[in-house]
Amino acid sequence: MMSSNCRKTFRVMLAAAAGVMVMATADIREAAAKVDSVAALLPKSIQEAGVLRIAIPDVGKPLAYKEGAELKGMDPDLAQAVAGVLGLKAELSLIPFAAALTGLQSNKFDVSYGEFYVTAERLKVADFVTNWQDYSSFLVVKSKGYAPTALADVCGHIVGAMAGSAELETLKGAAAKCAGNAATVSAFPSVSNAILALNSGRVDGVLINRGGAQEAIHLDGTLSASGEIGGGPTATAVARTENSAKLLEAIKAAYDHLIQSGEYAKILEKNDTAYGAAKTAVIYKEGSTPPKYGF
Incomplete structure (x- = not known):
């Protein structure tokens, strides 16, 4: 996308x-x-x-x-x-x-x-x-080399999800377990805002439903989905x-x-x-x- x-x-x-x-x-x-x-x-x-x-x-x-x-x-x-x-x-x-x-x-x-x-x-x-x-995946920019496959991989990174979503609560829980290598979690009002932040480099990964990730990748091959989280x-x-x-x-x-x-x-x-x-x-x-x- x-x-x-x-x-x-x-x-x-x-x-x-x-x-x-x-x-x-x-x-x-x-x-x-x-x-x-x-x-x-x-x-x-x-x-x-x-x-x-x-x-x-x-x-x-x-x-x-x-x-x-x-x-x-x-x-x-x-x-x-x-x-x-x-x-x-x-x-x-x-x-x-x-x-x-x-x-x-x-x-x-x-x-x-x-x-x-x-x-x-x-x-x-x-x-x-x-x-x-459904299940969730991390949407990332392929050229940046960040490809998280598990929740522990958010440590040391800035990640985001939609406000009010299960993905946001999941990221917060994962970030709380990062010891000495903190993760920053951002909330966005919509998937579109979250992905704009991803493209501008304000976040390293966006945890969203697999369908949303799939659509983004269909429209832009520079993006990739990584991991199968929850579901x-x-x-x-x-x-x-x-x-x-x-x-x-x-x-x-x-x-x-x-x-x-x-x-x-x-x-x-x-x-x-x-x-x-x-x-x-x-x-x-x-x-x-x-x-x-x-x-």
Whole structure:
């Protein structure tokens, strides 16, 4: 996604500009057909409203990015498909990743995408339905010779990740274990900002999801992904309200229908994210034991 040419970098990064909420009214992708048995699982208030308010965190290609007035990527494609199965209009908002869970808590959104790892901390404020699998890699500039393959390799370096992400907490934990060879950890509002810092030499490596790293490398061969850090199921976050129980079941049923019908596989293949395909959706809510990740 990046190059040493600043103008090229800036042009690419416009696709995922940070900190701006954008209503995706120009999105014209075809929605999946309504499935009455799945739509019937929805809470009555959402059925009557006819709209599913969906946050799409700004995580860049191939997951969520702007192209002109249109919001593209795996996340908006899945969001539209889920809403279609539920017989609802998808109201998509592009937001910073760090604002996703607070947006659910303040009732701005019903659900949020963003490839959330399901953690005990996050289960305190929201519920989740798994829909994909991912792991993280360090995105680095090949010519600089820094190719970390394990978390211990951050010692003595400046590294970064997105604010509010599991990768950021992972880096902080790794940095705390560096003895006599400190690591500096920087937080960025979006992947695009983090990668701009990487290209300008302000950080040595950026820990991001493998899909984001893959897209960057496709667009700029001077970059490389190093290591497989963590990994496991990722999820759609669902606002914890009086509607939670029914909405969770409806979202899960919508994902399972898309998986079984083959529409899910088509969406992932279109977005070059088939490496993370899930076989079924799983609900995690307050009191659930979260999945184990390899952090």
